[in-house]
Amino acid sequence: MGFGAVLLELNGYQGMDVINVMIIGVFQDFRSITEILLKSIPLILIGAGLCVAFRCNMWNIGAEGQLYAGAVAATLVGVSFPGLTSWIYVPLVLIAGALGGAFWGGIAGYLKVRFQASEIVTTIMLNYIALIATSWLVTGPMKDTKAAYPQSARLLREAWVPDLISGARLHIGILIAIALALVLYVYLYRSSAGYAVRVVGINPHAARYAGMNTGRNMMIAICISGGMAGLAGAFEIAGVTHRLYQNISPGYGFEGIAVALLAGNNPMYAIFSGGLFAVLRSGSELMQISSQVPQVLVSIIQGIVILSVVTFGALRFFSRRRG
Amino acid sequence: MTDDKPMNSPYLLQMKEIYKSFGPVTVSAGVTLEVKPGEIHALLGENGAGKSVLMSILCGILKPDSGSIHYKGAPLNIGSPREAIRHGIGMVHQHFMLVPNLTVAENYVLGQGTPLRLINDMKAVHQRITALSDRYGLDVRPDAVIEDLSVGEQQRVEILKVLFHGTDLLILDEPTAVLTPQETDRLLDLMRDLVADGKTVIFISHKLDEVMRVSDQISVMRDFKVVHTTAVTDTNPRELARLMVGRDVLMELPRGSANPGQVVLSVDGLSCRNDLGLPALKGVSFSVKAGEIVGIAGVSGNGQTELSLAISGLLPIDAGKVSLEGKDITGLSPAEINQLSFAHVPEDRHKMGVLLPFTLAENAILHRYNQSPFAKKGLLQRGVTASFARDLIKRFRVKTPDEEEFLANLSGGNQQKLVVARELARDPNFILVSQLTRGIDIGAIEFILQEMLKQRDAGRAILLISTELEELFTVCDRILVMFHGEILGEVPADRSRLEEVGLMMAGQRSAPAAAMEPALT
Structure with a gap:
């Protein structure tokens, strides 16, 4: 944070003031806190999923694309089955999203296992395919015929993820995200299957x-991480936007990588690092509004935070191994 | 620091009162080592005695907490291995420091100079490597890719690398661990040649006979200190062994005669190819009976690796048949073979046998991570695992604070003890062990070999693949010699046949029995 303040001063801003605005501002009222939690849902889901992939030495850079794949699948299910009750419909939408993401990740996994194609390259390429395919879908086949903008039809009411607190956008996804992160922790560190994943990694x-x-x-491992990203996409659709747009994710899939690294690839810690990144994200929006600090500078500050935490983590790891 | 009279010192290297610790763990407890120029100075000691740490300090990989180092009469303060190289100090590590997918020449110039200059100089580099290789008879081709070379060849590449960098002081860490007797002879001659060239050699070893043969001075390390330094003429192997372990070493393990029973493992006409698709085994046939130890001798790279992988299901078999206790196991997956009465101590423990970032407890269940009692309903049973690991640690006297220690923090000998303990705990009727004692200390070797004899006497069938003839003759009942993917001959494990085995390892078929018979009658 000190670095960040210095950097802001150098660029002609009131460094500490801006930082203060960022820290205090994001927690200023109940609504801001629920917004932070809302932003943390995809970050926790994606981060925790990526922990599993990274532990298996599968460098899945494609969570963004998997999120879109999940969002598309969730939308398709969410607009198609009128007459279902929420109890059935919401889980159905979420499962569709998870399967969509898992499938998208699975493509890269298959190419890796079968042809030794680097998953780093293939997942990045699949990102573009997913993003462009989504654009095409909302401007073409899935376009809401009544709307002027490129967007899909609205999800049926019964497919909406219920809000956690009435009056806020925060939905029950936050509970599911935290629960799933804990489940993945148990899977990775307490189960035989997770043991095998780690040994392979x-x-x-x-x-x-x-x-x-x-x-x-x-x-x-890559299907789990893809599934979690797809689930994040489904939650964005069924919990927040209720429609599929071209740019439903402001880069959650990429930020999720940092979330996983910051968590030391431990899904349990992804809950906290996901929360931290949500704070940074909210703070950055606030900084732009209140002090006209450009987004780029905010990203630099975020980068510094990530670097310092990861570096300290790495130092700790190596000093322990030396003994 | 500079109170010593410079240049008048008779020593090339003086390390005085070197202390180093990692947190509560002391790894160097006031070591004093003095090496004169132009001598072969042996550093003798068990693994975990602090030899490698001391040399890492000398090479600038580790920084000492206190103590002084004088080199060529001046204080030496090295911050990195590259500086050490510049001062003319070069080390050949026990675990090779080579990039597998680069050529020999590319490995040598790694980190030296700018890429553009290197492209121009590559031809000169090649010439220099060839010249050095010819001069010392090392058979190193500059354009060979490391991963295609056998372990023995890679070692020669490592030695040549140090020479290539123009070293005055060579440190060789367990250099003979992977060599045949003939290659070892050649290496010892090479060390003599280097000294004759005006270079100085520090020879880290735990092999008493080699140390006695080649050294001028010997420093014995025990418990992170040099306990004794002597001229080779003033000592004998027995004294050195006693100094190393603090007790007498049994050079000859007591053992009864074998009592072989039923055939447990039978290999019939086995052929397979190596990673590169080249024939590695060409119709190998042999069998191992219950209650005997069969040794496979041979220079590394003659098909032993592929033999152990093929038997354990890790390498596809082209032709032939492998049976275990009468059951055909040809083509079974490693998982299926693991279900059988089978144990395998792999040849490269870091590559295959262990997980360095895992704890001892986690390593202890590598094969049985999904079996009862270590897993129930898919969940790992940590309590059971911990007490199992504690039991292994206790029975095999693995030196570790507890079972939650990371395996990376253990010495090679203790890591190997854990592997052997884990494998034997599977209660196998057939035990496949490969390069069992590579790079580990006498105490651990003796302990593990004795354990093998106990297993033999308990009626287990053991196949022991090794490049160490000493080890083979100590425990085996009969020895097969492999050369170029074939079994060239079989001899009983009688030390009088040592020469014969050595010749077969070099590719010479043993004198046919028919030719020998007339001489006997």
């Missing part, structure tokens, strides 16, 4: 020696 030779199927574990 650290040393595939040892994994084969232990009788593990390395390819299958890699597929599982």
